[in-house]
Amino acid sequence: MGRPREFDEDLALDRAMNVFWQRGYQATSTEELMEAMGIGRGSFYNTFGSKREVYLRTLDRYLLLLEEGGPYRVLFEREPGVDAMEALLGSYLDSVASDEGAHGCYFVHVAKEHRGDDPEVTAAIRRGIARMRGIIADQMRAAQKDGALPGTLDPEKAALLMMAVAWGAHVLIEAGIDKDEALGATQTLFELAPSPT
Amino acid sequence: MGRPREFDEDLALDRAMNVFWQRGYQATSTEELMEAMGIGRGSFYNTFGSKREVYLRTLDRYLLLLEEGGPYRVLFEREPGVDAMEALLGSYLDSVASDEGAHGCYFVHVAKEHRGDDPEVTAAIRRGIARMRGIIADQMRAAQKDGALPGTLDPEKAALLMMAVAWGAHVLIEAGIDKDEALGATQTLFELAPSPT
């Protein structure tokens, strides 16, 4: 009973995520936020409580997207192995350098801006990292089963290394380094990588 | 002629850098800034003009520190080669995880916060990146001369890869990943690295 909602909560959150993604948390005013979400002040505070709550909700929501593996499609479309990893990194750097709409991983943007205050944000990022790392590590384990990667490699460590390279390249590109240059540099990693045993 | 300054400009800038380093640009209010610098509003605006100007000055100043190579001491204390690179990364991650005062590279903090607006900041970061990359690449070239690294490696690419790993690990650690775990992951890079030709 009572008056029904005039907007879709999830849709509004998606739009909020998009704004945070492109403009960052701090730089986004509540007014911008509400306009992007398509709702007014009343609905905003009545439904979500605060700007920060909305932020946390978008973090949860992005984790959901990760659970479904969406952003990692490139990885699953290939045989597990070095090539798949290289393709993942390549397509990621493409998305970082893309200038249309939200680019790169949302969690990277969030982590970049995050300054260690707000433990809930920290926790959300850590969940995201764990998930991404797990996906990559699984693929590496599969590659090892196929003999496409040496069994001596620690999949969890290697996965975190992959993420460090991707995140680092992301920051470098946003700092003004040319995408292809960054890509070239990261490919050095795969030149080092041992060929199939 | 005229009344003499009552403070040291460079010292004030060093203190400003320290505040930005620990708290970030946006989160630092002019009041905090002036207090840390040890000067009042009048002197602040009379001398520097604006918060942003101070920020830019600190970027120039940090580049100066880089020119002198200070932060890369670890690198010069060792024979050029894989071990030196590993030591550099290790000591860098130590400094990132250190909780006393400013930690990690100032430019990384700046790049993390930077959103591509303000071309002067972009330019300053790029100068910093070029300098750091140059230092590392030079060491790699020296290692190649000694035969401690294979000549097939492109030093400029390898240097940028090193930076991507370091920056990525920096972001990951600040995002809540344990330092030793990050260190372990980055060491995977050196396991891959070919031994002396």
Added chain:
DNA sequence: GCTTTTCTGTACCGGCAGGTACACAACAAG
């Protein structure tokens, strides 16, 4: 000791931030 010039301290300003208050609108139940 007066003037000129530069520096310093403080009072103040407009603007915008995130958030609240509250009157009104839209439904369900009876």
Added chain:
DNA sequence: CTTGTTGTGTACCTGCCGGTACAGAAAAGC
């Protein structure tokens, strides 16, 4: 058609932000 409940729109509040205005202080030149 009334009542209870929930959602919506708008006016408004407090607090802080970066920055300015300006009176006075401290030197140098004469």
